[in-house]
Amino acid sequence: MKLTAPLVYGLIACILLVSAPHADHLPLWASAVGAALLAWRTYLTASGNPLPARWLLLIITFGSVLAIAISFHTLFGREAGVTLLILLAALKLMELRALRDATVLVYLSCFIIITNFFYSQSIPTALFMLFTLLVIMATWVHLQTGTLALKPRLRIAAILLLQAIPLALVLFVLFPRVQGPLWGMPQDAYATSGLSDTMSPGSMSKLSLSDAVAFRVTFNDQVPRRDQLYWRGPVLWDFDGTTWTRGRNATVQRPTLSDTGSPVDYTVTLEPHNKRWLFALDMPSKLSIAADFAPDFQLLSKEPVNARIRYNATSQLSYRANPLEAPLQLRRALTLPRGFNPQTRQLAAEWRARGIGDDELIRTALANFSQNNFSYTLEPPPLGINSVDDFLFTTRQGFCEHYASSFVFLMRAAGIPARVVTGYQGGEYNDLGGYYILRQSDAHAWTEVWLQDRGWVRIDPTAAISPARIQSGLRAALPNDTALPFLIRTQSPLLLKLRFNFDALTNQWNQWVLGYNSERQFAFLTRLGMEDVSWQNMALDMLAGVALLTGIFTLLLLRRMLPKQADAVQTAWLKLCRKLAKVGLPRAPHEGAMDYAKRVAIARPELQQAMHDLATCYVALRYGRANEKQDVAAFKDAVRAFKL
Amino acid sequence: MTHPLQAVITQTEQVILGKPRQIRLALTCLLARGHLLIEDLPGVGKTMLAHALAKTLGLQFQRIQFTSDMLPADILGVSIYQRDSGEFKFHAGPIFAQMILADEVNRATPKTQSALLEAMEEQQVTSEGETRPLPVPFFVIATQNPTNQIGTFPLPESQLDRFLMRIQLGYPDAQAERGLLAGVERRDLIAKLTPQMETAELMALQQQVRQVFVSPALLDYVQAILRHSRESARYVHGLSPRAGLSLLAAARAWALLDGRTAVMPEDIQAVLPGVASHRLQSVQDVQISDGDKLARELIEAVAIP
16 A cells, blocks of 8 residues: 555545644644645645655744744643644644554544544534544545545445444443543633623623523422522622622621522533532522532532532522621621712712612612613723713613612612622523523623611612513513624524524533533443442443453454355365465465466476366366365365375 | 367467467457457557458458448448339448458547447347348457547447457567568468358357356356455446456356366456456546556456455
């Protein structure tokens, strides 16, 4: 087998396919260099020009390594490592001189496939990589078989992949799982896009432009009303004039819920977001995994969530939250930065001066939003240093963070303890999968005020200005021409159905393939009837399964080869050929018996008569009409008697 | 060895020196009821071979020299009005003979070529609504110049497929050439040739060819060859089922010529270059593909099962 042009094109295609998805996150120069190398190699193959000199390749190689070191300040780690691997693979194409190099490239492409899963583990990625693997296998088959045309080549590759599937299944199900993310690099294991623990004007509206999934929820029995679906995330206390932050709780006491009612049970599958907080409906009372209940009802897991996790939770929809709040906490909930927003303070003071109660004051503040031409928009005008003043008195256009921020400011200025709560509101029901999808675009900010005897009460100022946001979601609340991500826009029922189908599939994939961790494995194997699930048993079963499958495939292959051997005449003839091969006269596979006898006779004249007789006999038995038992036996004896 | 056939071969070899293999292939073609295409340069003995075979086998012989201004009627014949009887009378063309030498067939226009090739295929001639059978046995040896010469209309693949075999004669080796130069005038030799076989005998032999035994093991081999030609990336097209039938028919005739009653793989290998060379095209250079070389590669690539 020579390095023919089709083979080289196949190898170029392999490298192209495995590295193309990386173009998304590689530095631009690296993508450009890689593409240029591939194009150059294609041109060289097409034109038949010689490969570049070694010194030139050496310069390019060192240049690339240097550039990587400069770009990433290291040669190790995920980004730098992947870039290095891809550039070196492309460079390897440039010195493709022997078959050995081609083999190396095939293996290298298989290895680069894995790196794609560092960045995305979605179904499309997996399918694309399966296709890539098929192309790589077809190239490999090409390398092994030489002249086979494309179609039979692809067929063999597909058969090989199909045979690998049961093996992969056995390995997948039984390979003992370890806790935690596989690659042990929590910092960059996942792209981060999600709620943060600070809030400033624009932070929520920016998040709303992402249709990435934050988490999915399945309710165990009854489903709350949509306006009750407040998924609680970080609670923000401290305000510096622009930005709200969590600050430090003045107490470590677990908060108390009293007079609870209408509990709901549900299961959350949370996408990794690299932060510690978990999301639960207002107000959570029980959680299936170990987590801290912060004094402000925030749930914090022990470790940052850097892998997809599942937990069950119970929330109470009616409650009285912490009516005995610690005084220090209440003082925090009244603190305002000095010197900002004088107009707002004045307004709050005016309302207070009317001598109305807290309830009335809250109503006044909300009515202020709903009656004074405030509008709800994704693109509010920028605000100055007195952001709350600017918003309340000048621009009057804002997103949920503006309303929450100014409302809390008003409350605090009026002497009512208040805080900002961020999280997600609503969700999209997938009736195929029977679960709710919460996207980043569902991110929301609302407020809580503390009232004597009633504890923390949820007030959502956005509901006052745009009830549609709460009742039907962001899409309904914004004008039609607002630029929204594709998935959030209004769609035809067909598209919606397709999307739900796909998301239901994604959910299954997340639950069963990506989320197949040690607990799932344990549960699954127990259900399968494995009695003592330990890693030793799993390893044993795994080895046994692999051995069994390999055995089955071997038998199937052997059975295909056996009928050829079954012919007694043929067997005896092959025995004769082996005897002659031992003395350096092997029969070529395409050589006929008579031709072979003649050739042997030339090399070993003393064998002429014997070989002629044997070959004549063989031809008569195998290709002639006569096939008597005793003739076959005689031929076998003759072969046995044949000595060299 | 069947006796009269041996005599035919021996006598032909006296005229055509140093080409025993080509003579046997030509005879194989005749016995397998196929037609033969000889492609070679002018003057290597194509016409002589045809002539000698016809003479030795005792067949009527007609030579048709193809030219670019030839019309189908020049081959098939025409009906001419008879003044005395007042009727049209069909004047048979040169194709009404047992052995035809169609010389330089690729110099004629496609229209004329297809008239000949249709007659070959159908074993009959239809002219002015009347169908006239051609004599039996009917054997055409067509010769053509290498297609890259000036003034040729190359035969399309579909028409090439009508020929059972395509062979090349090539230059004689030194010894044969010496004999040729030193010997007597070839035309005199041909004139002296005597028929070695009755026509009925020849037809009986053609019948015998069909009875030559083909074992399942051999069919495996033929199928392996066909499959490889179709799966391999080296050929533009694989061998057709008709090519497979031709291959088997030719191998049967070759075995009979060898005096055997069963086909063995060597027979297949012997006729494969003749049968397959005009049906295979290399992927790499469609313009100048050496069919013989491709066929030999095909033989070497397929193991005998």
